[in-house]
Amino acid sequence: MNTEHETIEFDVLFTGGGPANLAGAIRLMQLAKEKNMAIEVALIEKGAEIGSHALSGAVLNPVALKELIPDFLEKGFPAEAQIREDEFYFLTQTSAFRVPFTPKQMHNKGFYVISLSMFGKWLAQIAEEMGVNIFPGFAGKEVLYGPDGKTIIGVRTGDKGLGKDGSPKANFEPGMDIMAKITVFGEGARGSLVKEIGKKLDIFSGKMPQVFETGIKEVIQLPDDNYFKNSLCNDIHTFGYPLGLNIPGGGFIYEMKENRAAVEFLTGLSYENPLLDIYDEFIKFKCHPFAANLLKGGKIIEQGARTVSVGGYFTIPRLAV
Missing domain, CATH: 3.30.9.90 (D-Amino Acid Oxidase; Chain A, domain 2)
Structure with a gap:
């Protein structure tokens, strides 16, 4: 049974497939195109598909969306109502x-009233068209650090094919080590990885x-x-x-x-x-x-x-x- 963690390298990794991370990935690709830079960007999402963990029904102020995607209406923006x-x-x-x-x-x-799930899927489609590598079904389980123990160098995804007791089954697949020069965490409220980082790097000190x-x-x-x-x-x-x-x-x-x-x-x-x-x-x-x-x-x-x-x-x- 293979227990080695495969390593994949990217320039930037977004952890979490919500609207904030998707918008960030789109903007990053826009800037790279303006500068004629070729960059490899990845986004992982724990849900089986983008939007599967988003709850429908929200009001969206389109001011930021207009800046990000000026022709958002022409691109099929999935509005439920205005x-x-x-x-x-x-x-x-x-x-x-x-x-x-x-x-x-x-x-x-x-x-606009939107379905957050459909909005996420729409943003993901645009991000993929721009070259973002999106990996649904991959949950970040562990933050990877460099030799100094403080520099974040990526995320390890969760193992698959585990029994109820956590032991490997016949279809066991070890998680991947996704390495990146920059890692952006957009897990939502009470994200487990950000909680871990908060304890290790004290990023919440001095904050409310x-x-x-x-x-x-x-x-x-x-x-x-x-x-x-x-x-x-x-x-x-x-x-x-x-x-x-x-x-x-x-x-x-x-x-x-x-x-x-x-x-x-x-x-x-x-x-x-x-x-x-x-x-x-x-x-x-x-x-x-x-x-x-x-x-x-x-x-x-x-x-x-x-x-x-x-x-x-x-x-x-x-x-x-």
Whole structure:
């Protein structure tokens, strides 16, 4: 049985197949083309395909996308809907009160509702056309360091063909050592490799503490005569019930094409009540008379949960060089 780790070398390695890393890889290839440089770029993604670990339903401000891909609409940008109007509500246990003004950061009119999964696949197609080597199904398991123990020189992917007890089976394949001059980590919230780097290289020192929320999201198939058919507003955000005012979080409902809606409820992980159940809070939100009316007659077709980093700019770790 072969247990040797095959080595592949690249100039730049992106770990994680989310929109940030895909956009970074595209921009890198654009700059290389402008400078007439030939570079080898790789991107690994733990999911079976790009987008398989992304939860559908999000609002995208296209300002950065226009800079990255000016003709994004002509290239088949997979928009679900364009925001016509947005509304902001405070929920009590039985009622909903529309806030007379929407906070500036919640102004989404003209932005796009997207499926993050489809958006990732679209970016991956563009990246591959530009020469990025994308490897789905390869999870980064270990950061590789140089002789000094501090310089990151690549990532080792996970072994395949292991039994439930971790022992090699007949179809065992050792992970690959993907070496690179520069490695970019875009694992998402609580990424295992970045946690390892944080302990070894102290990249979080002097930064504000990390802040997280957990979001539970569903895609609902609505009937033909659904709320959004006769409503100017197709982007709704809420706060208040069921969390109250002491726990960060809130809900949203976005219209998607083909009579679908994205529904999510976020709960800040700073809550003190040990009996609080995040999924129960999501169900309470969906059963609130306001949300229930919007989703009346709907059927769940997708569901998932995800931890979200919400700490902002001052929690971003230092660059490790």
